[in-house]
Amino acid sequence: MRPSGRNPDQLRDIRMTRHYTKHAEGAVLVEFGDTKVICTASVENKVPPFLKGQGQGWITAEYGMLPRSTGDRMGREASRGKQGGRTIEIQRLIGRSLRAAVDLTALGEHSVVIDCDVIQADGGTRTAAITGGCVALVDALNSLVAQGRLKQSPLKQMIGAISVGVHNGTPVLDLDYAEDSTAETDMNVIMTDKGGFIELQGTAEGEPFEQSELDAMLGLARKGIEELFEAQKSALKD
Amino acid sequence: MRPSGRNPDQLRDIRMTRHYTKHAEGAVLVEFGDTKVICTASVENKVPPFLKGQGQGWITAEYGMLPRSTGDRMGREASRGKQGGRTIEIQRLIGRSLRAAVDLTALGEHSVVIDCDVIQADGGTRTAAITGGCVALVDALNSLVAQGRLKQSPLKQMIGAISVGVHNGTPVLDLDYAEDSTAETDMNVIMTDKGGFIELQGTAEGEPFEQSELDAMLGLARKGIEELFEAQKSALKD
Amino acid sequence: MRPSGRNPDQLRDIRMTRHYTKHAEGAVLVEFGDTKVICTASVENKVPPFLKGQGQGWITAEYGMLPRSTGDRMGREASRGKQGGRTIEIQRLIGRSLRAAVDLTALGEHSVVIDCDVIQADGGTRTAAITGGCVALVDALNSLVAQGRLKQSPLKQMIGAISVGVHNGTPVLDLDYAEDSTAETDMNVIMTDKGGFIELQGTAEGEPFEQSELDAMLGLARKGIEELFEAQKSALKD
Amino acid sequence: MRPSGRNPDQLRDIRMTRHYTKHAEGAVLVEFGDTKVICTASVENKVPPFLKGQGQGWITAEYGMLPRSTGDRMGREASRGKQGGRTIEIQRLIGRSLRAAVDLTALGEHSVVIDCDVIQADGGTRTAAITGGCVALVDALNSLVAQGRLKQSPLKQMIGAISVGVHNGTPVLDLDYAEDSTAETDMNVIMTDKGGFIELQGTAEGEPFEQSELDAMLGLARKGIEELFEAQKSALKD
């Protein structure tokens, strides 16, 4: 029995609200149940120094949590003067995952920065950020076409991400905070809408996990991500 | 003629949405037109080192802007490793202003941290933050009473803040970004609901301003802040 | 009765010693009673990145206190690795105020950096810094003319600054530390020698202040700043 | 054909030299071919603040590369003033993995810090660090028994780690730098000597990877890690 009463293979309510703020080329509020993340995609007319003059673009991501997005207030990273290890790990994961969505050569010498700011946290913020960030990215790429800066969108494929885990001995999909904080195993799965894996990160929090549990979790993840691709499509139609 | 078509003494639409996020003791989304700030008030069971053992509490504030809350993306302060001078100036102003709302001795050895995070900026973020932060603070103080940690709320008075300025030679109320970026003079006025001044900060951006302009601006501010007190009251009734 | 025995509208002894150190283009020791600040103005043959190629110059300021300029030793900002919030607030104020003295376009692509280092503090360091810094600035601008780098000084007007406040219920001029640390209200007023306001920063430390108190403080400030302009003129004649 | 001429399922030469330096309780030079990492395990008589008084111990890790352990010199993290994102990611992974080796309650209020410093890099530094670090950890735990501070070693199980990947379309074991820098997929697998997974981190560098490739990589990893457990055992016998 899950704390939320969901079935083991059931996602939380998924909502993606485009144009949530007005300045960014892409701006999506993504909600996985009570987890709420603002994902903006900002186009910049330049590339990082290591790519200068190579005729290709870049996608990168930054992640942050509002100090009171969580049950207890966390210190503000800007005032402590550095980003924590968890933040850095997550933003690197988001950046790697979303780069897989884009043909960087077709993007030309533009960058897109995906900012993922958690305004309310209830587990799964990094998977929500990747899934919602991909929608913001699509809008930002389309804005380059609309402005005549690119002939067509360099989007190669959609990217979706979900967490799975083993909780009380049962493999479950899309863990909320109550599950995440007590799960034996926690795995984040990032896939393309063509069915390939982009990234797998599984961690045994307590006991090691077995091949059979891995297989069960991957099966749940595949099912959940397919539903996320439907939700992305539906949001992009509006 | 103002860019927005407003009269010189006209505020933008003011909205304050309480309980905007679920974890904080006070959580208000405040909107002054297109300026949107999430203000959370977090109660902590301790005071800063310089107040230990003195039998009084503390109110402090932190301020941040999401990187793409603005027209061009700003660098994220957490990843640059320090808060900018403007940020520090603003959060000190918010903290000083909201401390005036509370009887710190009656608060006992508790702290309330007001986090003001701008999710969309269109001028006047600091005045919105103070005005909305005061409502979040009221909710946080009431939570201390509801939990039996205080007998009654240590709230002394409400605090409201508004910007006024001289734009194209005309004194105007509640400048939006289009006005703010070209105004000759910009002044932030913070008052109590009993009519006294808490803080005045006026800056001549181009030409110096005269006593008569100061008087006109203060008149506008007084009118605007009265409307803000009405909006706070109405929000707190819901 | 003021702790120093001064009348409410009486400045402390004001002294400005030019050429206090030998390397800087302008170098003034300014004393407001026991408050002593070394103000140097350094000409640099470049402008900040955001002004490159725009055919105008820049004035900026930095502020610091020697660790034992105060009653208790303060930690050295350089060894703590960052400037405190108060320092940043003050140096931004000095910079804004002194930029108003100069026609930046006539300055051409030069910068002048005003360094204000407090060697002894007794209240009013920021107003002393602005008033003395303006004299150092004049010397630096004249050095550009003397060296043939400018045809004439781009000085538009002199800038003076003074603090006023309400102490024991009485509006007073030029607060020393004994008054400043117990004043109900503290306001810094920065004006041009043509009588306009450049900046007003008033803060109620305890009780809010009323319009009548504001008017009384502004009257005192106007009188005091006129005396400061006389002192600047006299120093520049030597 | 692999650049090194190895078979797809062939490890590089594995060497683990205990007592490599004299001060640490555990000190192992681990070599996976040309990749060389000094792993020291230091016992400390305290736990981090978040664990104080909870009757359990802690295992943590730090990772660094000598600036010229690599083909091009990298900037020294200590002089740049912060650890890079890759460093932080890796040291968190090492710490999580090695905590799984130990019964933290049986460890009592002691910490063991595993320092992994790469003196020569040729791919697979993090897996070498975990595998060699586990041997250093065993020595450090035994030193606690030898000193009479613990009755018996709190070691639960050995941990081994290896990288696998898809290179030129072929799944391969233990990638060296030549392979790692051009692989389509790179996965780090961390397992216990009882056959369970502790951590899985797979990343598609170019094309997504399929379930069949994942299965093949996991098979290679399982074979390689078994050989690593033999190498650990053999080193610990000496």
Add this chain to the structure above:
Amino acid sequence: MRPSGRNPDQLRDIRMTRHYTKHAEGAVLVEFGDTKVICTASVENKVPPFLKGQGQGWITAEYGMLPRSTGDRMGREASRGKQGGRTIEIQRLIGRSLRAAVDLTALGEHSVVIDCDVIQADGGTRTAAITGGCVALVDALNSLVAQGRLKQSPLKQMIGAISVGVHNGTPVLDLDYAEDSTAETDMNVIMTDKGGFIELQGTAEGEPFEQSELDAMLGLARKGIEELFEAQKSALKD
């Protein structure tokens, strides 16, 4: 011929002005010709963590230069966020040297912090700082006696410091900037008033120096430092 016209064994004019500022327990303006350093000695009622409970005191030093104490303006260390390597080297030297003046056990659990701030630099700032700092230290130690916190001053001996060098092939005493910047060898000598060496730091800037040059420089230093002890005595008599 020296640029200043001095004889090879001639000091610059040495001046030490006590009570230069009013807050510190010791406050000396020391001048070696045009080199001017404010040295304050601040008594603190505590010791650094590594000395807690050991029944002894501590002497430490910090060093800084006002940004425009030099011919070209240097960046302010506080705003760059760290002290430069030269600063750190110098303040460690001052601290080590002045600790030799005091019986730390007799000092009890007090610290004295010597702040040396250069307001005008013309070579030899570190030797001026040590020589003047020692006088400030004496005053601070005496203040502990005057306040009844110590029965007698824990001063063991006076410390003096001077630079010597080889300039244009000639050994010279007390180099000013014109000499220092072109000297072949530069050596700082710190001695006690009983004739022993506390610290020697000699550096060949261009050609190596020979034993005979070393001997000549040490002879000059000894002569110069004796004059400095006279100057210290005379200052302390006033």
Add this chain to the structure above:
Amino acid sequence: MRPSGRNPDQLRDIRMTRHYTKHAEGAVLVEFGDTKVICTASVENKVPPFLKGQGQGWITAEYGMLPRSTGDRMGREASRGKQGGRTIEIQRLIGRSLRAAVDLTALGEHSVVIDCDVIQADGGTRTAAITGGCVALVDALNSLVAQGRLKQSPLKQMIGAISVGVHNGTPVLDLDYAEDSTAETDMNVIMTDKGGFIELQGTAEGEPFEQSELDAMLGLARKGIEELFEAQKSALKD
């Protein structure tokens, strides 16, 4: 009697192993008894900004200690976010000393960075680093000739460094940790193979030292450094 049983004028066993790691142009493991330092010399095709376009090269050094190179684990400087004062002092000394080995004009616009990383510390790490770093530097300079980037090596002279001190009243050569931590005086002497001094740094840790002790220490140092030059020559022959 020395703790190690050595004669007062006896060095520890000196070993220099070239090509210790494979990537750097020069890579030497230097051992002075149990003190072990990896010195790599990295050629870079550029010079620091302050030397751009001046037709000369640069030699610089960085120094670090592995956290557990010492008896107690030291915090890792990279994770604390800054290099300690001792580290900075030492790396500046190494850089100054090794610059004296090279004709910087003949080096052309190349830099050589000497990284000295202590893997095991037992006193004398800075003198080992200079002595071994000089051998790595020779290899790096020769690599420039071998690659045809320079016609001949810009090496002017070899540099050697040794510590001497007064321990239990006796002047001794090459102090190990047991001596260093209890010596009355500690002096580092850096010389050229032509017999001149490059740098002298003597510090009285407890009692001041006298001229006669200085002379005795310099005699020991001269003898020891001659043996180091033999060891360097022998290493370079292999």
